[in-house]
Amino acid sequence: MQLVNAHKCFGGTLQFFRHDSDTLGCAMGFSLFLPEQAESGRVPILWWLSGLTCTEENFTVKSGAYGEAARFGLAIIAPDTSPRGEDVADDAAYDLGQGAGFYVDATEPPWDAHFSMYSYISQELQALVAESFPIDPARQGISGHSMGGHGALVLGLRNPSLYKSISAFSPIVAPSACPWGRKAFSAYLGEARSGWSQYDACEILRSGGTRVNYPEILVDQGASDQFLEEQLMPARLLNAAKQCGQALRLRMQPGYDHSYFFVSTFIGDHLAHHASLLQ
Amino acid sequence: MQLVNAHKCFGGTLQFFRHDSDTLGCAMGFSLFLPEQAESGRVPILWWLSGLTCTEENFTVKSGAYGEAARFGLAIIAPDTSPRGEDVADDAAYDLGQGAGFYVDATEPPWDAHFSMYSYISQELQALVAESFPIDPARQGISGHSMGGHGALVLGLRNPSLYKSISAFSPIVAPSACPWGRKAFSAYLGEARSGWSQYDACEILRSGGTRVNYPEILVDQGASDQFLEEQLMPARLLNAAKQCGQALRLRMQPGYDHSYFFVSTFIGDHLAHHASLLQ
Numbered sequence: 001m002q003l004v005n006a007h008k009c010f011g012g013t014l015q016f017f018r019h020d021s022d023t024l025g026c027a028m029g030f031s032l033f034l035p036e037q038a039e040s041g042r043v044p045i046l047w048w049l050s051g052l053t054c055t056e057e058n059f060t061v062k063s064g065a066y067g068e069a070a071r072f073g074l075a076i077i078a079p080d081t082s083p084r085g086e087d088v089a090d091d092a093a094y095d096l097g098q099g100a101g102f103y104v105d106a107t108e109p110p111w112d113a114h115f116s117m118y119s120y121i122s123q124e125l126q127a128l129v130a131e132s133f134p135i136d137p138a139r140q141g142i143s144g145h146s147m148g149g150h151g152a153l154v155l156g157l158r159n160p161s162l163y164k165s166i167s168a169f170s171p172i173v174a175p176s177a178c179p180w181g182r183k184a185f186s187a188y189l190g191e192a193r194s195g196w197s198q199y200d201a202c203e204i205l206r207s208g209g210t211r212v213n214y215p216e217i218l219v220d221q222g223a224s225d226q227f228l229e230e231q232l233m234p235a236r237l238l239n240a241a242k243q244c245g246q247a248l249r250l251r252m253q254p255g256y257d258h259s260y261f262f263v264s265t266f267i268g269d270h271l272a273h274h275a276s277l278l279q
Numbered sequence: 280m281q282l283v284n285a286h287k288c289f290g291g292t293l294q295f296f297r298h299d300s301d302t303l304g305c306a307m308g309f310s311l312f313l314p315e316q317a318e319s320g321r322v323p324i325l326w327w328l329s330g331l332t333c334t335e336e337n338f339t340v341k342s343g344a345y346g347e348a349a350r351f352g353l354a355i356i357a358p359d360t361s362p363r364g365e366d367v368a369d370d371a372a373y374d375l376g377q378g379a380g381f382y383v384d385a386t387e388p389p390w391d392a393h394f395s396m397y398s399y400i401s402q403e404l405q406a407l408v409a410e411s412f413p414i415d416p417a418r419q420g421i422s423g424h425s426m427g428g429h430g431a432l433v434l435g436l437r438n439p440s441l442y443k444s445i446s447a448f449s450p451i452v453a454p455s456a457c458p459w460g461r462k463a464f465s466a467y468l469g470e471a472r473s474g475w476s477q478y479d480a481c482e483i484l485r486s487g488g489t490r491v492n493y494p495e496i497l498v499d500q501g502a503s504d505q506f507l508e509e510q511l512m513p514a515r516l517l518n519a520a521k522q523c524g525q526a527l528r529l530r531m532q533p534g535y536d537h538s539y540f541f542v543s544t545f546i547g548d549h550l551a552h553h554a555s556l557l558q
Contacts (some may be wrong), residue, residue, distance in 0.1 A: 003330075007536055007538050007540040008501075008503070008535045008536065008539070008540070008541070009540040009541070009543070009544055010535040010543075010544045011544075014540055044376075060540075061340055061341045061539065062340045062341075064342075064343030064345075064346065064543065066343075066540075066543070066544075067343065067543070067544070067547070169410075224287070235321075240300070255287040256287045257286055257287065259286050260340065261286040261287070261288040261293055261339075261345075262286070262287070262288070264288070264289075264343065264345070264346070265287075265288055265289045265290075268346070
């Protein structure tokens, strides 16, 4: 693992790392904010999964999150959103291939050679971070935006022993039922749809198969988000949660769009949500 | 004036505009954050001048400033850093030409055709903003980073009736005496140096010619800034201020570098500084 860059920030340190991923078969980057409190003990950590076209950098410059993270003594890790490189399959569209990993383990060629973001995040990077940094593996939360909100819900709901708190911004809650998700899942998982439901937050909730009594899940959604009706459909998540008795707080925020200006406005609330559950 | 983009942000609105500048002879962009308070009355405004290579966008995504600005009811305008376009003179280096206007009115060809950022900021854009938006022209402050910190000090000190509060991050305090400044001033203002002192904050303070009893000026400087010794030299500003009796608070911040991660850490303090002087 190689330290690429480090910046002091709100009394803590924001670092950019690269490492060779066995799971993905390529080099990967991630950013990690460690608050000052990490100098004297293990701290809780929030996993932030980014959306389409993002890398490990977007959250670091756009979220405005580190002031509140420093106050809460919360580490934040932001991984890249897909495998990368000349040897890695890609597509000219922004919503497939590099920058669009969708947090699944692909089963279809050519994607199955590298696109295993679900295992990379929940296993390989998980282990690397736990052994390398002063974070507390028993106090981890997960959040994300758009495609990363989908990732946070899916990884969170399926790994309750790993992630103790969940939130999301503008998540793709039903990828099996929206154009972004259907396109990606068809390519990565095949047309058969039999493997889709394990990566669909609404399906996971409805199946009840992995249900635990999660603390309340917090979801913020801009009411003026251009992708609201066609891609995001948050009411489906609310209904699925109701059906299975999972507490979920969906906040429709009037006037807000899909951008990081929306995320930055409410990230403080999300950090408070995670901090209260992880302390 | 054309509205390019608008985002709701912390209850207010962040807007990006373009307009044709007579002073610069080209189209220019700027960003403007208006807090919710601007819906019911005129609000104070902070001018943010950005550094080398920046546009009107950098501050909007990297500063994390709008949460505190919303709390203080403070508008923030961030102009571009130079004239732009195919017809505008340029240089391959990052520290000369487009993206490096240095907030001066150039007198030397080819730069004198378009590079008049001093007049653009303090006159043309000033007038446009005052007539177009619900801001209070009697309550304006100025700040900036690096080259923009230099611009904030120079414009602020020379226009005390316009800007009622001044602060800066990592400013180029003595451009006549550092490589960045000497290169830019030689090109824009000529080798003679006779026209340089009016754009050099240390010289302006020492001359006492424009001295007014400014309230305390706040300057933050990262002690691990890679440009500290060769380009920034904040002790010169401290000495010049002492000589002329201008109150100046220089805070050397241990461990911090030249990046916006440093700016974002202390921008809240600067907004509080301006808000208290502008209320």
